[in-house]
Amino acid sequence: MKILSSDTVLITAGKDKGKTGKVMRADHSARKIVVEKVNIVTKHIKKRADGTPGQIVKFEKPIDVSNVKLVCPNCKKPARVGFKKLENGKKARFCKKCGEGIANPKLSKK
Ligand SMILES: [Zn+2]
Known part of the structure; x- marks a missing residue:
């Protein structure tokens, strides 16, 4: 999946269209994500x-x-994500707009 938790995303459909938020959780098998303050439902x-x-x-x-x-954390624009193979055989995400690599925000945390 191209979206990982801690990524910043732009909502392109639904009632929160146009909003941006931080991904709190990512469910890879269901291909669903939970974005902070997006798609809020009220339960009584x-x-x-x-x-x-x-x-x-x-x-x-x-x-x-x-x-x-x-x-994209580099050019700050909503971008499509591509994958490229690194020399060590691992796959890395990159921005199709600016060409910069997009690190896993979880791994790059210090
Ligand atoms: Zn970019």
């Missing part, structure tokens, strides 16, 4: 018999990766 929880009060909780629902574009 009824009070329970044991005395737990009713409440309203807001949380982000996962969205499909096909509805977002990665914002």
